[in-house]
Amino acid sequence: MAPLEHYIILSCILFGLGIIGFLTRRNALILFISIELMLNAVNLMLVAFSTFKANINGQVMVLFIFAVAAAEVAVGLAILICLFRQIKTVDICRINLLKG
Amino acid sequence: MEKYIFLIPLFPLIGFIINGLFGRWLGKGVVSFLGCMTIGFSFIVSFFTWIELKSLPVENRVLEQVLWNWLTVGDLKMQLALMIDPLSMLMILVVTGVGFLIHIYSTGYMAHDESYWRYFSYLNMFVFFMSMLVLGANYMVMFVGWEGVGLASYLLIGFWYKGNENADAGKKAFIVNRIGDFGFVLGLFLIYITFGSLSYMDVFPKALEMFHGGELAFNSGVLVAICLLLFVGATGKSAQIPLYTWLPDAMAGPTPVSALIHAATMVTAGVYMVARSNILYSLAPDALLVVGIIAALTAFFAATMGVLQYDIKKILAYSTVSQLGYMFIGVGVTAYWSGIFHLMTHAFFKACLFLCAGSVIHAMSDEQDIRKMGGLAGKMPITYLTMLIATIAIAGIPPFAGFFSKDEILWRAFTFPYYPVIGKIIWVTGTIGAGITAFYMFRLIFLTFHGEFRGTEEQKKHLHESPFSMTLPLMILALLSFAGGWLGVPHVIGERLGHFPNILEQWLHPVFAASEEIVEKMAVVPNYPVAVEWGLMAFSVAVATAGICIAWYIYMRRGADLPQQLAQEYAPLYQLIHNKYYLDEVYDYMVVKPVYYLSIVLWKVVDAFMIDGIGVNGPGWLVKRFSAGVSLLHNGYLQTGGAFVVLGLVAITCFFIYW
Amino acid sequence: MSTPILTYVTFLPLLGIPFILAVPQGDRDTRGIIKGIALLFSIITFFASLRLYFGFDPDAQGFQFKEQHDWITQYGIQYHLGIDGLSFWLVLLTTFLTPITILSTWRAIDHRVKEFMISMLVLETAMLGTFVSLDLFLFYVFWEVMLIPMYLIIGVWGGERRIYAAIKFFLYTAVGSLLMLVCIIGLVYFHHEQTGEITFNLLSLYGTGLPRLYEILFFAAFALAFAIKVPMFPFHTWLPDAHVEAPTAGSVILAGILLKMGTYGFLRFAMPLFPEGSAFFTPLIIALSIIGIIYGALVAMVQPDIKKLVAYSSVSHMGYCMLGLYVLNQQGVEGSILQMLNHGISTSALFLLVGIIYERRHTRLIKEYGGIARVMPVYATVFMIITLSSIALPTTNGFIGEFLILLGTFKAGKIMAALAASGVILGAVYMLWMYQRVFFGELTNPKNFNLKDMNLREVAYMLPLLILVFWIGLFPNFFLEKMHPSVNRFIAQVAVEDVDAMPPALRNAEAAEKGKHSVEEACH
Incomplete structure (x- = not known):
């Protein structure tokens, strides 16, 4: 079995990719995918620790995250579709209604 | 009788309330009946109170009536109480008596006014507050009246409120009086702190007790401060320098108002107040000095200002200011009774003068400029005669009323025990002022009643003697201006006449006895030979006669050109005086x-x-x-x-x- | 315990709300019904509060009609009501003014009548609650609740700049109140440190001995909250805006009662809770009061708008109240309480009068008028009487109050009294000048030719105020005798010399007694 460090590194890489994707891409769908990526990076970390520390809590947590992520994607996509119907684009740089 | 003292202010109050609330619907007859009769009733009650008071032994001549406990907070216990002693008795008789006459006069003078009921309700209100001022048994009740008469004066000066200058004059009167009241109220506080009470019955005995016990030094700072603060109030109410400026403006009100409020009664409240507080003042000669000096200055300068006025009422206004100065000289040189004496005679002749002026203005269709009058004597004989009597009285020619009171004041100034030298200076100023008074009063008479008529044809057609309701008060007042002075005949004359007593001095003596004791104890009362008194008397009569002669020469003998010549020759002085010293x-x-x-x-x-x-x-x-x-x-x-x-x-x- | 009369009085106005809600909002008739219900309930409240008058024992030192129930027990928060001579007349003033105010809105308010009347009734409850609470927490709740209906009254039914005025009013007062809340908690904390008991009971907290620094700080915070409400110079600028923009009813309640909350707060809370802090700030507060008296009068003098003039005159008059409180002698304090009533009567009456003419002409600018005494004689007369009361003419109420305050001040310091008394002159200047410009002179503005004089309804609600003007002026003892014992106790509580001489727990007999009770309770 691969050592814990490998899992951590992989998880960090995935998380970093997620962050970079989130911060640099302009398509809202890609942002969603990046967010999923980050969530799954965290999931991976949790599962890894759970296994190595022999503690089931981490895996329970992962199941929660799955559920929340699914809900989040559902709501998020719904918003996105509404948004698209309103302004005919999913380019995140064109949407700044929350400007203070 | 003391149970009924409250009736004296109550009647005018009832008249004020009924006329004020329902007068609009009552009709002129009812309004004037109510207005006059309420004052008449007050006068009758005062008269019977006087009989009652006279029957008491001299030292017990005080009637007091407590109406209710007004204000009780901690050690402050204030009652709404009325008190009658010889001083307030005299005052209330003058107030209700002269007030009654002026009310009757007003029924004729104001007959054509649209707000007839408002006028009478205000006038009644004035008499109510004035009687509170006079009858109050403590300074607080006096203050109620003090401010209340100010209010009545404000309302009556601005009675014809359509004119902005009338409203301005009323406001000025009220505010200047407020400045005086500011001092007065501080004086009250200081009295309260020093003596622990505001009631006359407590304050004066306490002051004497503290003085004799050595707790309160003669002429101490507190006493001087009290007296000066009270005097600030008096300068406001009684139009002395530096607060006199409201009184000439106050002539904007109806003429009977000027007679009642701004000549006979309200403006003398300050004199009454100083006389009332005579014990405090006698204990504080420095304050008396200030009173005397300011009074002498007022008497003199106001007289000079009267010389160059052309408005008949303004002349009388300045003359009032000047005469008030004489009253204050009287109380300022510890001759309290002579101040009150002059107050009384002044009430008679000045009320008479104002009412005559009103009669003239009435006849001239509201013309007040004496340059446009002249030769009225034939058309208005009663007015002329009564005005002449009053003018002789104010000029100080014996045996008219003004002579006795003014001469007594000047004589007492000459013998001022606390400050003999200052007393002499006051005497000089006062005597010159008396000469000027004689001059400008006769100038008024000559310009108004003698010579050619200078008004319009329209006015000439309209000239008429006033109705009986107006001339009756004139005649009564003229009679009083003639004979009123005999109540206070000086001893030197009285002895010659066969022990003719000085009735007024004796009557007022209980009120001022303690002061006289203080003065005798603390200062040397100068003792001049009788000849000096006779000499001064003759001198002041001579000065007055000279004033009359000069007036006659300038305005009768030489005609109209001389005054103008003089005015051009002394242009700066003329401008200065004409503009009331700016x-x-x-x-x-x-x-x-x-x-x-x-x-x-x-x-x-x-x-x-x-x-x-x-x-x-x-x-x-x-x-x-x-x-x-x-x-x-x-x-x-x-x-x-x-x-x-x-x-x-x-x-x-x-x-x-x-x- | 007998009938909880204070609870009845306090919450009776709220009882009207369901009835008002039941009426459909719509045409004129239902508006009349809504107003009628509100009026009815405020009048019932007034009569209920008269019961307080007949039951009030003028000789009792302590609180009367006390009601005490646990509310939030963990934190020692109680539902604790009671009145004494300090608050008695203020409660009556509140119940007395509210019906008058509601009657005055009969024609002035014609949209959202339902909401307006509900706001008025909630406001009345909150004001009464503030005056009768003896629990700091309860007091604070009422204190803050009071803001909301007032905010709405200004913001919804106000004039042109109503939003600005409402927000200014709300923020200004809330800022002060929040600091006070912090200090209430701080005070309770210190009390807990000392006695081990958590309580918001005012009577227990009176005895708390704080370190000097905290006493000063806490007093400063309380004083700020109350000084804004009074309003003292320089915290007064919300007042002219609020008054000018508020509808007549709002101005009346604001001037008549809300401002008294400030002085009442000093009287009931800030001064007795922190006597040392109070003593520390005494010179400052006296100076600010005197500045306020003169400054308010001077600024009032040059106002072109009648309502603003009256607003600034409030600053001047409330300066007298604060001055009277802080000279700490019986004349001063009683004069101050009486002056609160006087101001509640006279200034409310002035606002009502301004409202009457505003309803007819829709302007408050002095220069729009002139000479209207001819067309409105009754109105001119009533206005004159109220003017005289406001400038403290003897025989009116204002005189008694100012006389007592100035006398008390004179005892404390002669120069102070002289300065403060100059406000009396200035008061005459600005009121009479305004009166002259509005009522005297020629009737020039054609819009004023056909002004209608006061109608019966307007006379009906002015009459009680006029009667009170003279009642207080002629028989002040009727009002003052109810205050004497409480004022004595107040002065003993606050005067610092006595405090130093006594151990903190004995500062107040009642507090000590209360302390005993709680100890006993703890033993059980």
Whole structure:
């Protein structure tokens, strides 16, 4: 079995990719995918620790995250579709209604 | 009888309330009946009270009636109480008596006014407050009357409120009086703190007791301060320098009002107050000195201002100011009774003069400029005769009333025990003033009643003697101006006449006895030979006669050109006096305008800009600016927000790793 | 315990709300019904509060009609009501003015009548609650609740700049109140440190001895909250805005009662809770009061708007109240309480009168008028009487109050009294000048030719105020005798010399007694 460090590194890489994707891409769908990526990076970390520390809590947590992520994607996509119907684009740089 | 003292103020109060509330619907007959009869009843009650008071032994001549406990807070116990002693008895008889006559006169004078009922309700209100002032058994009740008569005066001066200058004059009177009252009220506080009470029955015995016990030094600072503060009130109410300026303006009111309020009664309240507080004043000669000097200056300067006026009422107004000065000279040189004596005779002849002036104005269709009159004597014989009597009285020609009272004052000034030298100076000023008085009063008579008529044809056609309701009071008052002085015949004359007593001095003696004792104890009362008194008397009569002769020469003998010549020759002096020494202008520039502009500055700069602009809206503005700056970060782009989240994550991580 | 009369009085106005809600909002008739219900309930409240008058024992030192129930027991918060001579007349003033105010809105308010009347009734309850609470927490709740209906009254039914005025009013007062809340908690904390008991009971907290620094700080925070409400110079600028923008009813309640909350707060809370802090700030507060008296009068003098003039005159008059409180002698304090009533009567009456003419002409600018005494004689007369009361003419109420305050001040310091008394002169100047410009002179503005004089309804609600003007002026003892014992106790509580001489727990007999009770309770 691969050592814990490998899992951590992989998880960090995935998380970093997620962050970079989130911060640099302009398509809202890609942002969603990046967010999923980050969530799954965290999931991976949790599962890894759970296994190595022999503690089931981490895996329970992962199941929660799955559920929340699914809900989040559902709501998020719904918003996105509404948004698209309103302004005919999913380019995140064109949407700044929350400007203070 | 003392159970019924309250009736004296109550009747006018009833008249005021009924006329004030329902007068509009009552009709002139009922209104004037109510207005006059209420005062008449008060006079009758006063008269019977006088009989009662006379029957008491001399030292017990005080009647007191407590109406109710007015104000009780801690050690302050104030009763709404009335008191009658010889002094207030005399005052109330003058107030209700002269008041009654003037009410009757008013029924004729105001007959054509649309607000007839309002006039009579105000007039009744005045008599109510005046009787409270006079009858009050403590300074607090006096103050109630004191401010109340000010209110009545305000309302009556501005009675014809359509004219802005009338309303202005009323306001000026009220505010100047308020300045005086400011001093008065502080004086009351100081009395209260010093003697623990405001009731006459407590304050004066306490003052004597403290004085004899050595707790309160003669002429001590507290006493002088009390007396001076009270005198500030008196300068306001009784139109002395420096607060006299409201009185000439107050002539904007109806003429009977000027007669009642601004000549006979209200303006003498200050004299009454000083006489009432005679014990305090006698204990504080420095205050008396100030009173005497200011009074002498007022008597003199007001007389000079009277010389160059052309408005018949303004002349009388300045003459009132000047005569009030004489009264204050009297009380200021510890001759309290002579001040009150002059107050009484002045009430008679000045009321008579004003009412005559009213009669003239009435006949001249509201013309007040004496340059446009002349030759009225034939058309209005009763008015002329009565006015002449009153004028001789004010000029101080024996045996008319003014001679006795004025001469007594001047004689007592000459023998002022506390400050003999100052007393002589006051005497000189007063005597010159008396000469000027004789001059300008006869100038008034000559210009108004003699010579050619100088008015319009329209006015000439209209000339008529006034109705009986107006001439009756004139005749009664003229009679009193003639004979009123015999109540106080000086001893030197009285002895010659076969022990003719000085009735008034004896009557008032119980009130002023303690003061006389103090004066005798603390100063040497000078003892001049009888010849000096006779000499001074003759001298002042001579001065008055000289004044009359000069007036006759200038205005009768030489005709109209001489006054103008003189005016051109002494132009600066003429301008100075004609413009009343520019005092109104000085006040305007020194007080009124600065306060006004200060207020504007306070409002616009301090309030709106500094406090509200910087202090209150400033922080609001700061918060707004700050949030405007911060909200730049919040640009609405999802990824900016994401970047901050990441930065926060990094920061927190660093914090946990490196802390 | 007998009938909880204070609870009845306090919450009776709220009882009207369901009835008002039941009426459909719509045409004129229902508006009349809504107003009628509100009026009815406020009148019932007034009569209920008269019961307080007949039951009030003028000789009792302590609180009367006390009601005490546990509310939030963990934190020692109680539902604790009671009145004494300090608050008695203020409660009556509140119940007396509210019906008058509601009657005055009969024609002035014609949209959202239902909401307006509900706001008025909630406001009345909150004001009464503030005056009768003896529990700091309860007091604070009422204090803050009071803001909301007032905010709405200004913000919804106000003039042109109503939003600005309402927000200014709300923020200004809330800022002060929040600091006070912090200090209430701080005070309770210190009390807990000393006695081990958590309580918001005012009577227990009176005895708390704080370190000097905290006493000063806490007093400052309380004083700020109350000074804003009074309003004292320089915290007064919300007042002119609020008054000018508020509808007549709002101005009346604001001037008549809300401002008294400030002085009442000093009287009941700030001064007795922190006597040392109060003593520390005495010179400052006296100075600010005197500045307020003169400054308010001067600024009032040059106002072009009648309502603003009256607002600034309030600053001046409330300066007298504060001065009277702080000279700490019986004349001063009783004069101050009486002056609160006087101001509640006279200034409310002035606002009502301004409202009457505003309803007819829709302007408050002095220069728009002139000479209207001819067309409105009754109105001119009533206005004159109220003017005289406001400038403290003897035989009116204002005189008694100012006389007592100035006398008390004179005892404390002669120069102070002289300065303060100059406000009396200025008061005459600005009121009479305004009166002259509005009522005297020629009737020039054609819009004023056909002004209608006061109608019966307007006379009906002015009459009680006029009667009170003379009642207080002629028989002040009727009002003052109810205050004597409480004022004595107040002065003993606050005067610092006595405090130093006594151990903190004995500062107040009642507090000590209360302390005993709680100890006993703890033993059980």
